[in-house]
Every structure is written in structure tokens, then in C-alpha cells.
Amino acid sequence: MSSKTIQGPAVTLIGCGFVADLYMRSLQSVPHVQVVGAFDIDPDRAEAFCSHWGVTRFTAVEDLFATLPRDGVVLNLTNPDAHFDVNRACLQAGFHTYSEKPLAMQMDQARELHRLAAEKGLLLASAPCSVLGQAAQTLAYAVRNNIAGKPRLIYAELDDGFIPQAPVESWISESGAPWPFEDEFRVGCTLEHAGYYLSWLIAMFGTVRRVVAASGQAIPDKKGVADAAPDFSVATLFFETGPMVRLTCSIVAQHDHQIRVIGDNGVLQVKKAWANGAPVKFHKRFRIRRRLIDSPIGRRVSLPGPTHPMVGRWGAASMNFALGPVEMLEAIAERRPCRLSSDFALHLNEVTLAIQNAGDHAGAQDMTTRCDPMEPMTWAL
Known part of the structure; x- marks a missing residue:
């Protein structure tokens, strides 16, 4: 197969593990985007994945680069420790790159990727892309x-609940890939999950100027993984513009994925971070005699028209993982800035690492990167 035979928007995948199935399921909701093929360093895993989804298996990453059109996007779905090397290889080969989170495990690596993308005039973005979804865009509209x-x-x-006691060994993806719990524990829930709400917040308010955080391990030994990252973090975020924010991440405390925006007139609330279609509700504040009450019954905030394709629930999430790659492809075709910009990815990476690496010192760290608020999706105006 050669790039000359490929018409229209196209992506290819590097990494055929657990999360790759979620991307493939989501990409089925956008049939105009062609999946050119996939590559994995484990040939058995690659064969199982490509056979299940009916896509071309590349036996070498060079073949993948030789096949994808220059206006296509490479999806880096490898394990986090490999993100920097794979992202750099894709950019050096001249391809727009969408990376699973985090962009890189260290800030000097993330800065190098940011610089390389700018030098080559390429788009570079990182997950999560739920910030482009209906719930996030509706909340931003309400704000x-x-x-x-x-x-x-x-x-x-x-x-996320007491995950170390969950039957994680039995969590298997559609094509048969096990959930990489050892890797998840070593990377840590902050790097894996903080971005889901950090991306919403940065999109709404722009640059975080200072992070005051603490992190640590409530459970030192998880499923025999002795070198695990912090399983709990809490951060206070100070934005250049916008409200104060408290963000918590854990795989110990009772499952709770809500976000609440407390305003002068009441509270905006979303209860499910991992559901694109989660309702956004406004709880009005009012007085009854000498009492001040936020209404226990929320009024749903709705956008006027259709938003984006929804995907069914699989496991813990009901998210369209294709929203990010599609946004990149549309930005390339329309020759406009991508909402998921490299500045956005770099700033998200810095804030996340500041929380993850805070330890038990609870110190303040000033951010060195910047990011403007994100342009709303056209259907959310």
C-alpha cells in the first residue's frame, strides 16, 4: 500500500495495547477517517489487534511512515515511558503527531518535542480529548x-475507588489486550487522570501560573508493584485569570468524578468526567427566610444543536477517543490553528508533572509555560 492510494483524512496507530481498542471503537463513529494500519513492537499483539479490527499490520515503523500521507496523523498509543521516543521519531519523520497522555514523562523531553514540532511546522497534541466533548463544551458555554x-x-x-483490590488481572480489551496494571501503577493516577479535568480548566481559563500540591502513596505495595508512583495527589491551582481550583486524584478514595463550579448565583455541576454526554446542571442559590440554599434539583444546561458522535459505554468510560485526531485532521485540512495545540499540550504536561512530583513537601511551583484559553467548538458557541 502507498500513500498515493489513500484518499481523505487518514490516521495510523503505533501501539496496539488496551487503549488502542478504545480508539478503534471511537474511530468507527467517524467513517470518513481512514485507519491506514497499525504497528506494535510485539508481533503477536499486533496480529491479534489488526486481525480483530481488519486493518493492515505494519511489521516495521518505517513501512508505516512510508504509507501514511503527509497530511495524516500518527496516533502514539504506546506505554507512557515510550511516549517521548515515539513522538520524537514521528516528528523527525515529518508527521503530525497525536500522543496518548502524558506527552512526555519529563519536562525537558516535552520541551524538546514542542521545539521540534515548531521547527518542522507540524501539529503536536496530546490526550485527553474529552475537552472537545459535549460535557466539557457545555460547561465552558455555561461559564x-x-x-x-x-x-x-x-x-x-x-x-477511582480502591483499585488495588479490583480484579485488574481480568480486565481485557476487545482484541484481547490486558489492562497494563503494573504500568498504570508505576506511572500513577495523576499522570494518567489529572488531564481529564486539567484540560477542561485550561481550555476555559488559560494559563495556570502557580501550583501548590502534595502527593504520596497511601498504599505502598499494589499487586506486587513496589516501585509505584503516588496513588493520591491534591493540588490548588492559581490561574492568571479565573477562579481558585482544588483538584484531587486517587485510586484509593471512593469513586467520585464530579466537577463543581461555584459562582455568585449558584453551582454548575458535572458528575461524570469520563462520559461525553454527561449532563451539566445548574443549582441555583436562593434564600428561604434566614437560610441560604443551593437548590438540590439542578436545571440542565443544553446546547442548541447536535454536537458530535457519541460512543457507547465500554468499561469505565463513555468517551469518543477520536475527537482529538479528528480535530487535528480538520485543522490540517482547513489550514487553521488546532484547538489541541502544542502549547496546550506542553502546559498541560507541566501542570500535571508539578502535581505528580510534589511529594510530601506541599510546596508552591510557578509554571514556566503558557497557554491561551481554547476556542470553543463551533457547535458550542
Whole structure:
């Protein structure tokens, strides 16, 4: 197969593990995007994945680069420790690159990728892309339109329950890939999950100027993984513009994925970070005699028209993982800035690492990167 035979938007995958199945399931919701093929360093894993989804298996990454059109996008779905090397290889080969989170495990690596993309005039983005989804865009719409009044404080929770006691060994993807729990524990829940709400917040308010955080291990030994990363973190975020934010991540505390925007007139609330179609509700504040009450019954905030293709629930999530790659492809075709910019990815990476690496010192760290608020999706205006 050669790039000359490929018509229209195209992507190819590097990495055929657990998350790759979620991308393939999501890409089925956008049939105009062609999946050129996939590569994995494990030939058996690659064969199982490509056979299941009916896509071309590349036996060498050079063949993948030789086949994808220059206006296509490479999806880097490898393990986090490999993200930097794979992202750099894709950029050096001259391809727009979409990386699973994090962009890189170290900030000097992330800066190198950011610089390389700029030098070559390439798009570079990182997951998560739920910021482009209906729930995030509706919440941002409600904030822009002052539905709850001026936002003063935001509480964001990304607690996943007592995962070390869960039957993680039996979590298998559609094509038969096991959930990489050892890798997940070593990378840590902050690097894996904080971006889901950090991306929403940075999209709404722009640059985080300072992070005050602490992190640590509530459970030192998880499934025999002794070198695990922190399983709990809490951070206070100070934005250049916008409200104060408290963000927590854990794989110990009771499952809680809600975000609450507390404003002068009431509270905006989303209860499910991992559901693109989760309702956004406004709980109005009012007085009854001498009591001040936030209404326990929320009024749903809705956008006027259709948004994006939804995908069914699989496991813990109901997210369209294709929203990010599609945004990149459309930006390339329309010759416009990508909402998931390299500045956005770099700033998200820095804030996340500041929280992850805070340890038990609870110190303040000023951010060195910047990011403007994100342009809303056209259907969310």
C-alpha cells in the first residue's frame, strides 16, 4: 500500500495495547477517517489487534511512515515511558503527531518535542480529548455565559475507588489486550487522570501560573508493584485569570468524578468526567427566610444543536477517543490553528508533572509555560 492510494483524512496507530481498542471503537463513529494500519513492537499483539479490527499490520515503523500521507496523523498509543521516543521519531519523520497522555514523562523531553514540532511546522497534541466533548463544551458555554454568575471556586475530583483490590488481572480489551496494571501503577493516577479535568480548566481559563500540591502513596505495595508512583495527589491551582481550583486524584478514595463550579448565583455541576454526554446542571442559590440554599434539583444546561458522535459505554468510560485526531485532521485540512495545540499540550504536561512530583513537601511551583484559553467548538458557541 502507498500513500498515493489513500484518499481523505487518514490516521495510523503505533501501539496496539488496551487503549488502542478504545480508539478503534471511537474511530468507527467517524467513517470518513481512514485507519491506514497499525504497528506494535510485539508481533503477536499486533496480529491479534489488526486481525480483530481488519486493518493492515505494519511489521516495521518505517513501512508505516512510508504509507501514511503527509497530511495524516500518527496516533502514539504506546506505554507512557515510550511516549517521548515515539513522538520524537514521528516528528523527525515529518508527521503530525497525536500522543496518548502524558506527552512526555519529563519536562525537558516535552520541551524538546514542542521545539521540534515548531521547527518542522507540524501539529503536536496530546490526550485527553474529552475537552472537545459535549460535557466539557457545555460547561465552558455555561461559564462563558455566566449562568452561575462569576466563578469563584472549582472543586474537581478524579477518585477511582480502591483499585488495588479490583480484579485488574481480568480486565481485557476487545482484541484481547490486558489492562497494563503494573504500568498504570508505576506511572500513577495523576499522570494518567489529572488531564481529564486539567484540560477542561485550561481550555476555559488559560494559563495556570502557580501550583501548590502534595502527593504520596497511601498504599505502598499494589499487586506486587513496589516501585509505584503516588496513588493520591491534591493540588490548588492559581490561574492568571479565573477562579481558585482544588483538584484531587486517587485510586484509593471512593469513586467520585464530579466537577463543581461555584459562582455568585449558584453551582454548575458535572458528575461524570469520563462520559461525553454527561449532563451539566445548574443549582441555583436562593434564600428561604434566614437560610441560604443551593437548590438540590439542578436545571440542565443544553446546547442548541447536535454536537458530535457519541460512543457507547465500554468499561469505565463513555468517551469518543477520536475527537482529538479528528480535530487535528480538520485543522490540517482547513489550514487553521488546532484547538489541541502544542502549547496546550506542553502546559498541560507541566501542570500535571508539578502535581505528580510534589511529594510530601506541599510546596508552591510557578509554571514556566503558557497557554491561551481554547476556542470553543463551533457547535458550542
